[in-house]
Amino acid sequence: MATTTPPLAIDARHLVKRYKSKTAVDGISLQVRVGETFGVLGRNGAGKTTTMEMVAGLRRPTKGSVRILGLDPFTDRAEVRQVLGVQLQQANLHDALTARELVNLYRSFYPDPLDTDRALAMVELQEKAKTRFGNLSGGQMQRLSIALALVGRPRVVILDELTTGLDPKARRRVWATIESLREQTVVLVSHAMDEVERLCDRVALIDAGRIIAQGTPDDLKAQARVATLEDAFFQLSGKEFHHDHEDD
Numbered sequence: 001m002a003t004t005t006p007p008l009a010i011d012a013r014h015l016v017k018r019y020k021s022k023t024a025v026d027g028i029s030l031q032v033r034v035g036e037t038f039g040v041l042g043r044n045g046a047g048k049t050t051t052m053e054m055v056a057g058l059r060r061p062t063k064g065s066v067r068i069l070g071l072d073p074f075t076d077r078a079e080v081r082q083v084l085g086v087q088l089q090q091a092n093l094h095d096a097l098t099a100r101e102l103v104n105l106y107r108s109f110y111p112d113p114l115d116t117d118r119a120l121a122m123v124e125l126q127e128k129a130k131t132r133f134g135n136l137s138g139g140q141m142q143r144l145s146i147a148l149a150l151v152g153r154p155r156v157v158i159l160d161e162l163t164t165g166l167d168p169k170a171r172r173r174v175w176a177t178i179e180s181l182r183e184q185t186v187v188l189v190s191h192a193m194d195e196v197e198r199l200c201d202r203v204a205l206i207d208a209g210r211i212i213a214q215g216t217p218d219d220l221k222a223q224a225r226v227a228t229l230e231d232a233f234f235q236l237s238g239k240e241f242h243h244d245h246e247d248d
């Protein structure tokens, strides 16, 4: 029996996360197909990171279920680790290890990783191979954390705030790296509209712990009858996408 529907890389259903009285995620379902680049876009505090931490098995949902390539990230931890690469927003890496040592450590978690030099070259850190993590600049740490998420050639990659804090040239280089990942499934958590518009096949707009719209960037603009994703967000949520807050 032939089937043409691509399998789901991520199938998250009705995720809820409550912290005491605060509901950070309020019933989010996400289906990402194998090979897609999927954007999760929303303002600061919308619930993006919490959602993806639940998807990755790093935070237990109050309610809801997650499957990554059919595996449960809480009960099938070892198998999920082999197929999933995650770049966390605040890389919490060992300051005393060098860039090369960290890449080698992450390589050891996966059955068929990239070559160490290739992983460092991908984010242009060859010259920093012997520098300890604690002595890298913020942008270099960020780029190293991307290399660590990709070094295992995981089938599914979650990247949180891919290029926040990088200069325009470094952003373009990181984009080119992501564009080269044709077979992998990528989820980009972002509040950078240009990045999402350029890289993502489909996007979910998240506001106050819920998905307010999803589709291709073109669908979302057409749905809101506007020319930019930023205007689409405003039309669909009634809120300005960019607003003043202390941690931007």
Ligand SMILES: Nc1ncnc2c1ncn2[C@@H]1O[C@H](COP(=O)(O)OP(=O)(O)OP(=O)(O)O)[C@@H](O)[C@H]1O
Pocket (backbone or CB within 6 Å): 019, 022, 023, 024, 042, 043, 044, 045, 046, 047, 048, 049, 050, 051, 191
């Ligand atoms: N451990 C926690 N305890 C209590 N509240 C939390 C906790 N973690 C997150 N929150 C709250 O949950 C909400 C969603 O946070 P989350 O970090 O998921 O948002 P985000 O969309 O990723 O934002 P940002 O872009 O700023 O990272 C926020 O209001 C946040 O303050």
